[in-house]
Structures are given as structure tokens and as C-alpha cells.
């Protein structure tokens with residue numbers, strides 16, 4: 001009986017020990033699981049944090065790029081504004097200088113005319129007068145003296161900034177003295193493979209008034225209130241250059257493009273246009289013409305202010 005009892009007790013104690021061991025192992029495994037799970041959670045949080053940081057860094061980089069772009073645009077805009085202001089100022093100064101020069105020359109011409117009217121001999125402006133030839137201040141047909149010059153008078157058509165026919169003749173007339181200078185220029189251009197094309201030459205005063213009615217802006221059209229000037233005196237021309245097959249050279253703008261790009265500061269146009277306009281300016285100036293600052297196509301005889309105002313009818 002005692003043996004049976006102690007056997008049972010042994011079994012019970014063994015079972016209890018086993019139970020304790022099993023539950024110990026269970027508790028250990030349970031704890032391990034919790035630790036692993038929390039470690040996983042921690043590393044997930046960490047990588048989320050790293051990802052967020054990286055995203056924020058990228059966003060920051062993008063933002064600083066955008067800020068740089070905006071700053072660049074602003075600098076360009078300010079530089080452009082400054083350039084435009086400088087151009088406007090240069091144009092205004094050039095106009096003032098031109099006006100002063102015109103007034104001075106007109107005064108001198110008037111005095112010269114008065115003096116010469118008292119003389120029986122011909123004036124210095126008419127040194128070329130012969131019994132058959134014209135004097136320097138006589139109006140002549142340009143093609144009589146420069147037969148290979150091209151003439152396409154824009155104001156004889158509607159293809160001009162007014163959209164109207166401004167005068168009803170299609171031939172170019174200028175003073176004889178001016179034509180002689182133009183003939184020299186034509187020869188120089190021909191040696192380079194080019195010819196002159198005339199868009200406008202002598203312009204009657206009524207035509208000046210019509211142009212002014214459409215664009216009353218003295219930067220682009222001479223104000224008729226100042227009397228007969230430039231084209232009305234038969235000493236100014238609007239021209240471009242063409243190759244021998246008649247193709248127009250690339251120039252800063254189209255004719256009568258009344259914008260800053262048309263002026264003689266060629267820094268804002270293509271290199272080709274700038275080079276062509278500069279070449280035309282250099283040759284014309286070497287032949288006794290002055291280029292009007294506001295328009296690359298406009299040239300005047302340097303003697304223009306000694307030309308008497310005549311209401312010439314072509």
C-alpha cells in the first residue's frame with residue numbers, strides 16, 4: 001500500500017515538474033514573441049522615418065530649385081526692363097540731337113540761300129550745273145542714273161502699315177546730289193554680291209500727313225507739324241539689300257516694324273540680321289548718308305538740310 005502511495009506521489013510530482021517546465025517554456029516563448037514583434041515594429045517605424053526624411057529632403061531640393069528659377073526669371077525681367085529703358089533714352093537723345101542738328105542746318109541753309117540770292121554766280125550747291133546736267137538739288141528719277149537699283153515703293157501699294165495707298169506714283173525720285181551718293185553705294189554693294197532695294201524715297205508732304213494720321217508717334221513717323229523734313233526734302237530713303245536674284249537679306253525686322261528691335265542697337269536681334277544691318281549702315285555712312293537710329297532701313301543724305309523745301313509733284 002505504501003509502495004503504491006509513494007509511486008503515485010512520484011508520478012504526481014513528475015507531472016507537476018513537467019507542467020512547471022512546459023509552462024516555463026510557454027512563458028519564455030511568449031515573451032520572445034513579444035520582443036520580436038516590438039523589434040519588428042521599431043525597425044518598421046525607423047524605415048518609415050528614414051523614408052519620410054528622404055522625401056522631405058527631395059521636396060526641399062525641389063523647392064530650392066524653384067526658388068532659384070524664380071530668382072533667375074526676376075533678374076532677366078529686370079535686365080530686360082533696364083535695357084528697354086536705356087534704348088528709349090538713347091532714342092530720345094538721338095531724336096533731340098537730330099532735331100537740333102536739323103534746326104542748325106536749316107538756319108545755315110536759310111542764311112546761305114539769302115546770301116546766294118544776292119549773287120549772280122551759281123551757289124556752291126550747284127557746282128555740278130552744266131548747260132545740260134541737273135544741279136545737286138534738282139529732283140531726278142533714280143533709275144535714270146542707277147538703272148539696276150530695285151524699286152518697290154511700299155506706300156504706292158496697300159502693303160504698308162496704314163493698309164492704304166498713300167501716293168499714286170511708283171517711281172523713286174531724289175535730289176541729284178543724293179542719287180550720285182546712292183550710285184556709289186550701289187557699286188560698293190554690288191562688289192559684295194548685293195543690290196539696293198528702295199521701299200520709299202521722295203515722299204510728298206500730303207503723304208507725310210497721311211502716315212502721321214495713322215501713327216502719330218515721332219519715334220517712327222516725322223511729325224508734319226515740324227514742316228517738310230527728311231523724305232519730304234527728297235534726301236531720305238528707306239532701303240534694304242537683296243542678292244542678285246532679288247532675295248532680300250535677313251534684317252532685324254520687317255519694314256516699318258515700329259518696335260525696339262528695329263533700331264540700330266542690334267544686340268537684340270539674330271547675329272545674321274545684325275551683321276547685314278551693320279554692313280548696310282557702314283557702306284551707306286561711308287557714302288555720305290546718316291542712318292536714323294530708330295529704323296535700320298532709314299538713311300538721309302548728310303546734306304539734306306541744305307535742300308530747299310519744294311512741293312515736288314512726281
Ligand SMILES: C[C@@H](N)C(=O)N[C@H](C)C(=O)O
Pocket residue numbers: 200211219220221222229230231236238256292295298
Ligand atoms: C514711316 C517710316 N518709314 C519713316 O520714314 N520714318 C521716318 C522717321 C520719317 O517719317 O521720316
